[in-house]
Amino acid sequence: MLKGAIAGRYSTALYELASEANAVDQVEAELRFITEMIEQEVVLREVLRHPQVAAADKKELLDSIFKDKVLPLTGNFLALLVDRRREIFLGDIVAEFVLLANKDRNVVEAKVSSAVELTDEEKAAMDQLLAKITGKKVLSSYAVDPSLMGGVLVHIGDKVIDGTIKARLDTMRDSLRKIS
Numbered sequence: 191m192l193k194g195a196i197a198g199r200y201s202t203a204l205y206e207l208a209s210e211a212n213a214v215d216q217v218e219a220e221l222r223f224i225t226e227m228i229e230q231e232v233v234l235r236e237v238l239r240h241p242q243v244a245a246a247d248k249k250e251l252l253d254s255i256f257k258d259k260v261l262p263l264t265g266n267f268l269a270l271l272v273d274r275r276r277e278i279f280l281g282d283i284v285a286e287f288v289l290l291a292n293k294d295r296n297v298v299e300a301k302v303s304s305a306v307e308l309t310d311e312e313k314a315a316m317d318q319l320l321a322k323i324t325g326k327k328v329l330s331s332y333a334v335d336p337s338l339m340g341g342v343l344v345h346i347g348d349k350v351i352d353g354t355i356k357a358r359l360d361t362m363r364d365s366l367r368k369i370s
Contacts, residue, residue, distance in 0.1 A: 196279050201286035204267050214291050220260040221284045238277050248272045300330045301345040305338040
């Protein structure tokens with residue numbers, strides 16, 4: 191609960207400032223770059239998350255790494271997170287920021303899982319179908335999950351479209367159990 195509320199507040203505030211500065215795309219790219227760097231660099235991640243490292247030291251480290259690579263808006267935002275001891279929520283804030291940006295762009299992200307690798311034609315057809323269903327541009331990521339046995343499983347936000355053989359078999363099994 192706390193994580194979601196914090197991420198929502200901070201991402202909304204940053205999004206509003208980035209919108210006013212007409213820099214949403216750039217701030218989004220910078221946030222993705224920063225979170226990727228923090229995920230890749232174990233020492234950086236540990237320093238930022240360590241409660242006994244002073245905020246001034248964390249800000250100095252971030253400034254030395256990102257000063258010439260990000261807008262002042264993004265740099266100031268990072269400093270604010272450190273000052274308020276919210277740096278551990280950066281990943282969640284970035285995810286919420288991306289959702290806000292995509293909402294304004296009329297874009298949704300979809301995660302499609304299938305039992306076998308889909309061909310490029312099947313992926314294109316899936317993207318068209320999802321765009322028609324949602325009425326939005328769809329950014330799809332595809333994964334293979336052999337446990338599905340066949341069909342596809344689609345996650346769009348908090349919605350799930352389950353067209354898998356596994357789901358149909360589970361439904362049949364449940365129906366048969368109710369009968370017997």
